[in-house]
Amino acid sequence: MTKQVKQLDRVIIRFAGDSGDGMQLTGDRFTQETASFGNDLSTLPNFPAEIRAPAGTLPGVSSFQLHFADHDIMTPGDAPNVLVAMNPAALKANVDDLPGGATVIVNTDEFTKRALAKVGYDSDPLTDGSLAEFKVSPVPLTSMTVQALADFDISKKDAQRAKNMFALGLLSWMYNRPTEGTLGFLKSKFAGKPEILAANLAAFQAGWNFGETTEDFAVSYEIKPAALPPGTYRNITGNLAVSYGLIAGSRLSGLPLFLGSYPITPASDILHELSKHKRMGVRTFQAEDEIAGVGAALGAAFGGSLGVTTTSGPGMVLKAETLGLAVMTELPLLVIDVQRAGPSTGMPTKTEQADLLMAMFGRNGESPVPVLAPRSPSDCFDIAIEATRIATKYRTPVIVLSDGYLANGSEPWRIPDVSELPDLSVEFTTEPNGDDGEFLPYRRDPETLARPWAVPGTPGLEHRIGGIEKGDGTGNISYSPANHDLMVRSRQAKIDGIARDIPELEVDDPTGDARVLVLGWGGTYGSIGAGVRRVRRAGGKVAQAHLRHLNPFPANLGEVLGSYDRVLVPEINLGQLALLLRGRFLVDVISYTKVRGLPFKAEELAGVVQEVIDRV
Amino acid sequence: MSENNGRESGFKGLRLVPRAEATYKMKDFKSDQEVRWCPGCGDYAILAAFQGFLPELGVPRENIVIVSGIGCSSRFPYYLSTYGMHSIHGRAPAIATGLAASRPDLSVWVITGDGDGLSIGGNHLIHALRRNVNINVLLFNNRIYGLTKGQYSPTSEAGKITKSSPMGSLDTPFNPVSLALGAEAGFVARTIDSDRQHLTSVLRAAADHEGASFVEIYQNCPIFNDDAFEPLKDPAERDMRLLRMEHGEPLRVGADRGVVMGDYGELKVADIAEVGEDALVRHDAHRADPGYAFALSRMDYPAFEHVPIGVFRDTSRPTYDELMAEQLGGAESRGGAEELASLLAGGDTWTVR
Ligand SMILES: Cc1ncc(C[n+]2csc(CCOP(=O)(O)OP(=O)(O)O)c2C)c(N)n1
Ligand code: SF4
Ligand SMILES: [Mg+2]
Numbered sequence: 026m027t028k029q030v031k032q033l034d035r036v037i038i039r040f041a042g043d044s045g046d047g048m049q050l051t052g053d054r055f056t057q058e059t060a061s062f063g064n065d066l067s068t069l070p071n072f073p074a075e076i077r078a079p080a081g082t083l084p085g086v087s088s089f090q091l092h093f094a095d096h097d098i099m100t101p102g103d104a105p106n107v108l109v110a111m112n113p114a115a116l117k118a119n120v121d122d123l124p125g126g127a128t129v130i131v132n133t134d135e136f137t138k139r140a141l142a143k144v145g146y147d148s149d150p151l152t153d154g155s156l157a158e159f160k161v162s163p164v165p166l167t168s169m170t171v172q173a174l175a176d177f178d179i180s181k182k183d184a185q186r187a188k189n190m191f192a193l194g195l196l197s198w199m200y201n202r203p204t205e206g207t208l209g210f211l212k213s214k215f216a217g218k219p220e221i222l223a224a225n226l227a228a229f230q231a232g233w234n235f236g237e238t239t240e241d242f243a244v245s246y247e248i249k250p251a252a253l254p255p256g257t258y259r260n261i262t263g264n265l266a267v268s269y270g271l272i273a274g275s276r277l278s279g280l281p282l283f284l285g286s287y288p289i290t291p292a293s294d295i296l297h298e299l300s301k302h303k304r305m306g307v308r309t310f311q312a313e314d315e316i317a318g319v320g321a322a323l324g325a326a327f328g329g330s331l332g333v334t335t336t337s338g339p340g341m342v343l344k345a346e347t348l349g350l351a352v353m354t355e356l357p358l359l360v361i362d363v364q365r366a367g368p369s370t371g372m373p374t375k376t377e378q379a380d381l382l383m384a385m386f387g388r389n390g391e392s393p394v395p396v397l398a399p400r401s402p403s404d405c406f407d408i409a410i411e412a413t414r415i416a417t418k419y420r421t422p423v424i425v426l427s428d429g430y431l432a433n434g435s436e437p438w439r440i441p442d443v444s445e446l447p448d449l450s451v452e453f454t455t456e457p458n459g460d461d462g463e464f465l466p467y468r469r470d471p472e473t474l475a476r477p478w479a480v481p482g483t484p485g486l487e488h489r490i491g492g493i494e495k496g497d498g499t500g501n502i503s504y505s506p507a508n509h510d511l512m513v514r515s516r517q518a519k520i521d522g523i524a525r526d527i528p529e530l531e532v533d534d535p536t537g538d539a540r541v542l543v544l545g546w547g548g549t550y551g552s553i554g555a556g557v558r559r560v561r562r563a564g565g566k567v568a569q570a571h572l573r574h575l576n577p578f579p580a581n582l583g584e585v586l587g588s589y590d591r592v593l594v595p596e597i598n599l600g601q602l603a604l605l606l607r608g609r610f611l612v613d614v615i616s617y618t619k620v621r622g623l624p625f626k627a628e629e630l631a632g633v634v635q636e637v638i639d640r641v
Numbered sequence: 642m643s644e645n646n647g648r649e650s651g652f653k654g655l656r657l658v659p660r661a662e663a664t665y666k667m668k669d670f671k672s673d674q675e676v677r678w679c680p681g682c683g684d685y686a687i688l689a690a691f692q693g694f695l696p697e698l699g700v701p702r703e704n705i706v707i708v709s710g711i712g713c714s715s716r717f718p719y720y721l722s723t724y725g726m727h728s729i730h731g732r733a734p735a736i737a738t739g740l741a742a743s744r745p746d747l748s749v750w751v752i753t754g755d756g757d758g759l760s761i762g763g764n765h766l767i768h769a770l771r772r773n774v775n776i777n778v779l780l781f782n783n784r785i786y787g788l789t790k791g792q793y794s795p796t797s798e799a800g801k802i803t804k805s806s807p808m809g810s811l812d813t814p815f816n817p818v819s820l821a822l823g824a825e826a827g828f829v830a831r832t833i834d835s836d837r838q839h840l841t842s843v844l845r846a847a848a849d850h851e852g853a854s855f856v857e858i859y860q861n862c863p864i865f866n867d868d869a870f871e872p873l874k875d876p877a878e879r880d881m882r883l884l885r886m887e888h889g890e891p892l893r894v895g896a897d898r899g900v901v902m903g904d905y906g907e908l909k910v911a912d913i914a915e916v917g918e919d920a921l922v923r924h925d926a927h928r929a930d931p932g933y934a935f936a937l938s939r940m941d942y943p944a945f946e947h948v949p950i951g952v953f954r955d956t957s958r959p960t961y962d963e964l965m966a967e968q969l970g971g972a973e974s975r976g977g978a979e980e981l982a983s984l985l986a987g988g989d990t991w992t993v994r
Contacts (some may be wrong), residue, residue: 060989062991063993078861078872255994256992257986257993258992258993259988276978283739285735312735312768316765317738317768320736321736321738321739323739324708324735324737325744327687327706328706328741329744346732354726440986440990441980444978481704481705481724482703482746482747485703486703487703489672489719489724490726491718491728501719502674502719514829608973
């Protein structure tokens, strides 16, 4: 039987199941197949907060959403066109997100009375008509997998476990995905377990064959590759991109990388990744707490390393005092805060961008620190390099505000040619700089206002630094009122001056006559961009700009704000950037906020933008 | 960063630190900053002993780094002409860990107080000791918060009357030596500000030790806790109390008494005339098991009846810095564009033309 093949321009699939069902792996493999096929894509994993919540319960549901298309896309998509639900809990937890007409593939084997009751279904949704608005494909995934593996010398449990590969095989057939990558992946994953490998390969094949032969799936779909700019690509998450950016920053600056860190969700993967690269000269130090993590990084920076610390909200709070010391000692230091929903422990696995004001002001005294924020998973690479550049050139700690959404989300990344990357080489001070042949550790470079970086081991430049106010030039302890005033202002001027050394804010305003500007920062770039596209497709005129540098702001920001009738600022906090903009520029921006632990939906933002347009 | 010029320092703990070309004198280690402790403060004597000792290290001045926290004691780095960082309260061991782990060519000294190192920074201290980072920790114990003007500290005796404990403090104090031993420190010693010769000998032993060494220095604060150690200083009493530990020698208290071991491994002082010379415990600082050193540390607890001074424990195991260097496999992050390129291009890739 030859089946019909339909062309689509984009699809959003969500794989959902119990945390033990391997949904993250399934989603990840489907993503890799899709990436190697050449679609543009964006992913959104959603983990349960518990490591192993009781099986079959709502809190135990883990999901992975993938949006892929034949054109460039900006988000993992608002609502799935296809839901793969491995059990009743997965259906119940996700069905409300589905638009009418969506396809639902359910594993009917798990829809037992007991499993239904566990999540509060009084009747079976597969038969009671409650799914009438969807195209439901009931598939006995578990039993078909077990059947397909009947001849294998493996336990029933292992056979059942392979059902995610059956599902992956089926979906791979439905969307005509190339399978070599997955087959290769399985071969290396189960290299030491030939029986399990064979079973997984067979389950995958059985899923594929099922799609091809059964009458239930009459159509398969094709989504042409996207016309991305030429280059070699890989799929990358924000946390991996940060890690690579830090290693690149170290290589480009010629400084050995030293990471001091304490495990915390969702930042730990950076520690894990960098720990793999000791052979590239990367020192990683799992400290006793976040204070020691940043302390060790600062100590290493004093010794001439590229000192880095990585954390999330609760750990960021603990680092505040050491950050102040780094401001006072004027040493380069990179602080990566992968923001999560707060306050306190908050929702560790959920995203938010509510640490902006803490990054700006969360220290005692006048304590200016440059703040950067990546706008997409792959931008995390460039931001880490930019943070390295600013920290080493201006001898200052730099805070990078990533977030849970960027950290775990992924997208295709055009792998840069190493020769395209900037030269960040650092010269340590090796000669006295005083007029009388003495060394003045706080004599500033007239242009950057940075102080010399003379590392221990350099003869003749022995000096003492610390947290007590420094005398201008000498760096000796000083309680002089005039000196303190001068030093506070000099530290501020140094950070403010970075504005001359960063790109101006670019505004995307295709018609050139928009009266409304949408301004965002950090991880909301994709959602805002997708919302803006919808408005434009419907004939609306709107300009978009996105901040990657939050302290200092790009030099032209005030001018940009002043050239629009209304400025809309969507944020996943209660209006922190809006507060800064109002305070700095006296512009009455419209703040639009949501704090649900989730990224904005494009459709929602499109509505908000349209409303603002309608009112001007 | 200076290279090891092939000649090693005589101290084992300084194996990876280059040897000085110049010979230094004590004055070479004095900075131009005016020393500002209260008159009579024990910190002066410790500073003088330390400055007098540094030339012995035989390493270039620029390869010595002093890292301190906050407290009167932590002002130390300003008065030395080496590299130094006067950091923040309690965090010096963490900062020094990052420095020492990334720069094995430095001799790194941590200066801390009983509040700095045992209260706010207790966590960093124990972890630095167990990791065996190649640093020397000198804890100035005056049994009081000096800089904040006289509150009780984690080493103040229970019941101590201070500004913040007008009815007597309720806390049971730490015994810093017991704590360090419990934290797996490989080198643990105690000395006194007033005995320069002894202090210097302990500094020497600490520098010689590879890995973290912990030295408790009894330090008098004449302003807020004067005479806290008077029983150990008064010539009439001192010999009845001080137990000077020398590796391989019998443990004696004065001429007539010495240390014997009880049924449960506990140590007590007995008259030699009664127990006989052969019953005396011979000090062995190299015992792998810390139990004996711990028993020694409990002899003075909680009062100053018999106070061991000298080296309780001096054992060796690989240092954190060494182990880290091993994992790096000699890799240093300089150059190597191809290596970076192949890292970035790892994983599943595809090409768009
Ligand atoms: C975070 C922080 N908390 C409190 C203080 C105030 N403080 C400074 S020194 C000190 C105690 C110092 O005691 P100790 O370490 O025994 O040093 P000493 O002055 O006795 O030498 C305190 C509480 C501080 N500087 N920083
Ligand atoms: S307060 Fe005490 S410890 Fe501090 S300087 Fe004065 S005497 Fe020394
Ligand atoms: Mg004290």
